[in-house]
Amino acid sequence: MSAKGNTKKLEDIRLTLIGRKWSGKSIAGNTILGCEAFHVDDETIKNTTGHGEVAGRWRVTAVETPGWWKPFDPRETMELTKMKIIQSVSQGPHAILLVIDMDTVLEEKSTNAIESHLGLLGGDVWDHTIVLLNYGVWRKTFTTVTDYMDKRGNSLRKIIKKCGGRYHLLNNTDRTSDTQVRELLIKVEKMVTSNGGKFFELDAALAQSVESKMKAVRENAKRREDSAIIERNALSEMYQGEDHRLAEIRLMLVGWTLSGKTSVADTILGVPTAEKTKTIRSTERRGQVGRWAVRVVDTPGWWRFASLNETPEMVKQELVKGVSMSPPGHHAVVVVVCACIAFTEAHLRAIREHISYLGPDVWRHTLVLLNWCDAIGKTSVEEFIEGEGKALQWLLGKCENRYHSLNRDDGPSQVTGLLEKIEWMVAGNSVLRLHRPEMEEWEDGGTVIDSVPVEAQLLELVEKMCRQREAEFWESIRRVVVIPEKAGSIADPPYFSNEVPPSFEEDTDYESSSDCYSMMSHSLQEAETQEGII
Template structure:
C-alpha cells in the first residue's frame, strides 16, 4: 500500500513538473517575440516568521540589505524595509515585511503587525510586479498553516494571487527529492501552489554565490508578468491614505502614553526620594499565554539559560518552575507559571498552579510580570482571562507590570 502511495506521488510530481515546463516554454516564446519585460523589477517578500524572507531578499539582491539573525529568539523584522540592487544591469527593488506566526489566524495577529504587513505592497508604487510568498521547506504545511497564509494574504485582496509566486527557502532540506515531490506530499501545500497557478521556485539561501537560482527566479517573474493582463499589482491609493492616517494616529497615541509613563515615573521618584530602601532579595512571578516569551524573559532577567522556552518537551508545561540568580548583589528569584491557551476558559488546575507559583516566592512576590508579545493581538477577552487568574491576589494588583516580549533586538520593554 505504501509503495502504491509513493508511486502515485511520484507520478503526480512528474506530471506537475512537465506541466510547469510546457507552460514556461510557451510563455518564454511570447516574451521573446512580443513583450519586453520591465527593466526595473519591484518585488515584495511576505510570509510567516522564521521563513527566511530577509535572507531571501539578500540572496536576490546579492548583498546584505536586510539584517538577519539566525538564532531562534533573535531580532525579527518589525517594520517594512526596502533594498535596491542590480542583476545583469537590471534594477531590482525588494521590500521585506514583518512575518506572522504560522499557526495564527488574522485575528491573532496584532493590529500594528497587520498594518505593517499590508503596507509592504505600498512601498514600491504604483505597485509590485511580484509578491513572493516565502515558505520554508523544512516545516510541515498543515491545515492551520494553510489557513494562516490565506488569512494574512487576504490583507491584500484576492487579486494578489495573480501576481504571487511561492518562494521555497531552505532548498537544501529537499535532499534527493524534487520540490514537486515535496509539494505532492501535502494537500495543503498543493492547494497553495495551485492557488498561485503552479508558480513556484526553490532558493537555497546557503548558496549566496549561486546567481543562477536568482536568474531563474527573475525569469519566472517575467513569465508571470507576461501572462497577466495587469503588468503589476496596483495598490489602492485611497487605502494608502487611510493607512498613513492610522499610522500617524497610532504614533500619537504611543507618544502620549510614553509621556504619561515618564511623568508617572518622575513623580514616583520624587515622592519616595530618600525613603526607598535597597532590596537584597527580589522575587517575581512570570505570567502569560503559551508562546508569549515568558521563558526567554526569565532567562534575560537571570542572565542564564535555565528556562526551557520553545523546547518540545516543555510545550505542555503544567507546573511552575523556579530559578534563582544574582544581579549586582541582589538575590533574584524568578518563578514561571504555566502558560494558557488563547481564547480558552481558564482551567482549575492552572488557577491552582498560579496560586502555587505565589507560594514559591515566600513570603510573596514583589511583582507579577505579564508577558505580552508585541506582534500578537491582546484583546479584552485576553485581559479578562488574566484578571480572573489574579482574582485571589486582588490586593496585590498594584504589584503587576506588563512587558513586551519578542521586542526588537530581543529586549524586554516594561510598563
C-alpha cells in the first residue's frame, strides 16, 4: 500500500517511549497526551501507561519505559530493567518512539548504547521506530536538525538513518497548540502504512522467555526471603530469651569507588550527606544511633572492575589499616553494592579478591549492603538479587545470605534494621552451630557449582544434637581452657588480621582465632579427647 494518498487511518494508537535515563520520556509523553500522565521529577523505574485524546481524532495510549545510563551497553544495565523494556512492547505498539534530548551532546558511545538496547527487542525494531527529538533551549543554538548534525557529529545522523530517516521535533516548553502532536501521529500512521498496516510484534519465544524468567525471579525471591526469616528464627530459638544485643557496634565499609560508601556512613550516623569527595584514607566516624554507640570506618575504594593486583598499594594498605582502626575489632565488614547498575562477574571477581585480602575468616563477618535501592522502586530487594543472576547470588551465598538495602526515602527504620542484622550476625558467629558447606569458587566461565543441599529435617536433627553436645561438654571445656572475659565474646569480636589478639599471651597454643566459634571448636576437641570420646 502506498504511503501517499492511501495512508492507513488509525483511531487508536499505541506508543512506547524508549530512551536513556533523563532523556525526557516523561515530559514528552505528557506533551503527546495533553495531560500530566507521567511524573516528570521522578526517575522512571517501571513501565508506566498513560492515556489521552488528541485533536478529537486519536485515542492514544503511551507506555513509558525505564531507561539505561547514557553510555552503558546492555551488559551494564540491570536485568530487571532489560526485561521491563522487552515487556513494554508485548501489547504491540504502532510506533516505538526513541526519545533523544537535543539539549545534550549525543556521543558515539551513547549511540552504541541506543543501538544495543533497541536490539534487545529484535531485528525489525528499527522498521517501527521514530526518533523523537526532545528540546527546550535547542533552538537558541541551532536552526535545523541538519545544522545540529553538522556541528555535533554524525551520531544522530546514524541513528536516524537506521530508522529509515524518520524523526520528529517536539518542543516540550510550548503546549499552546497540538499541531506538533498531530504531525507526529500522522507520521506514525504513514509508518504503519509503509509496514503493510502492521504494528510491532515481539517474537513469541522471546516474550515467553522473559515471562518465564520473571516468574522464576518472583518464586526464588520468595524462597530467599523465607530462608532469611527461618535463619533468624533458628537463632532466636537457640538463644531462648538470652540477650544477644550489643551496646556498641563497630563496622567497616568497603566497596568500589563511587559505590556510595560515604553516603552510607552519613545515613547510618544520621547526619546530612556531605559534599561528594573521594575517600583516599580510612577514617573512623562515631555517633549514637538509637540504643547503639556506632563506630563506622570508611575506606578507599578500588576501581569497579580492578583486580587486587591492579589496585594501588596505598589503597590496599588503607584497607588493612581500616581493619585495626576500631579496636578490639569490627563486628561487621559491610560490602556496599550499587543497586542502580548491573552486578556482573567482573564486579564479583573484584569484590572477592579485595575482601579475601583481609583474611580467610572475613567472610563470616561480612554483610552485603545494597545501596541506592531507589533505583528499583517497589521491586523487592530479593527480586533484584534473583533478577541479577548468578554473580550476585554467589556473593550472597558466600556471606550466608546476609544482606540489607538502603534508599533515600525509608528514614531511620532502615538503619535500625541494618544494625539489628549485624547483632544477629555476631550472635550467629558466637555460638556452636552447624554451617552449610562452603560454596565452590566462581569459575572463569561464570558458572557456580552448587553446594550439596542439606535436607531440612537432617539439618534440624544435627543442630539439636550439637546443642545437646555443647551442654554436655560445657564443664569439660571450661576445665581445658579458660576463655578471657572479652576474647571471642559477642561484645568484642576478634581481629581479622593474622596478628595475635592482645588478649592472648604470646606463648598461647592458639593462632589468631577468628571468633568464639573457632575457640570453642578447638576446646571441644580437647575436651572430647580428655573424656575418651575420640
